[in-house]
């Protein structure tokens with residue numbers, strides 16, 4: 115049985131790296147008819163927040179990375195909400211609700227002598243750190259509480275001195291594990307420290323809670339970022355000391371920004387939420403994320419719905435870092451937008467158009483008209499947020515671009531052209547792209563002026579700008595009354 119998990123710590127946004135880890139786990143589960151589990155690792159009492167949980171769930175849902183087991187959510191227009199219920203037989207799926215289990219395992223390990231109480235204070239540790247620094251050796255807890263006598267231990271316990279629980283790391287030998295991306299790995303035990311498994315607050319550390327949960331949730335494969343590679347030998351030692359089967363690992367390559375350093379805020383948007391609000395489509399984002407560290411043998415770039423889940427495998431995940439390429443992501447978004455059928459594109463754009471405040475529920479244009487307007491500029495949309503910007507003049511009075519006014523409307527003859535076209539277009543029946551175009555061309559020919567000398571002022575007069583959709587279709591779409599009104603207003607602009 116394949117069981118994999120995405121185990122975010124709710125201390126911030128869902129980042130590109132986290133979303134990629136979630137996606138790879140999801141795809142691996144789907145491809146192998148396995149189970150995809152969402153576990154919230156909220157044992158960092160200081161940094162974990164419910165807002166972060168909400169944001170992460172929202173991001174996963176937006177990317178349609180639906181989990182089979184984990185917190186159950188409800189979605190409405192304002193976002194996702196936890197219902198307080200969970201799906202799956204291996205819960206709770208919030209670590210802070212699993213503390214009894216961690217306590218039980220810690221007690222067992224303590225009675226077996228596999229972990230020990232450490233009473234070292236922050237000052238003790240600081241002096242060990244300074245000592246290591248002076249001797250130019252890597253800092254490692256020196257194990258001074260390993261062999262505290264029973265008496266000393268009892269004394270400290272009786273006086274209520276705070277303590278942590280540390281793992282008794284073997285001093286010799288090595289720890290090996292299997293990694294489907296990096297191959298077989300081995301770490302010298304004497305380089306590993308007696309790491310803390312329970313903090314003085316009684317709350318387990320990540321390394322401990324993670325191992326207990328991966329065991330009890332029957333996780334078969336641990337797929338996560340390679341920033342966790344240094345934790346893995348410690349976790350493997352814990353599995354072994356508990357006599358538990360060690361899962362198979364797959365550590366995903368890190369993601370670098372354009373300057374070759376690890377992708378971070380400095381490189382621009384790094385959270386899924388930001389990409390959503392910039393106007394990316396979730397399917398473009400998924401497709402892009404899938405190729406961050408994975409590829410097919412023939413380097414396929416665009417995947418039809420469901421195709422990633424059929425093709426994804428860990429064998430084709432690369433060990434070398436993946437470079438985040440914002441241009442490629444944008445290209446993918448354009449490709450996906452162009453691939454959307456008109457009704458679907460409209461559905462996706464509606465929140466953006468509504469958000470722009472062009473209309474209210476009573477004045478909303480019919481969908482048929484919106485679809486027709488949207489079609490006019492379909493080739494130009496890179497982001498969903500471009501749509502209201504490119505189409506605003508269909509829904510509100512044009513905002514005149516001062517340069518266009520200066521260059522086009524104030525040009526010689528422009529006022530005359532517009533005055534004449536006002537009369538021409540006023541008489542035109544039917545008012546269609548074809549009839550408007552014939553009329554404008556005939557007028558230019560009669561007056562022996564260039565077509566542009568008619569077309570350009572018309573465009574600026576009705577849209578406020580020099581660039582836009584095909585002129586005559588745009589004029590037809592605006593409609594005769596609006597067009598005549600706009601030409602009149604343009605003629606009255608201060609010169």
Ligand code: GLU
Nearest residue numbers: 121122123155324338342
């Ligand atoms: N909570 C850890 C993180 O967010 C999960 C690491 C793991 O997958 O084991 O980095």
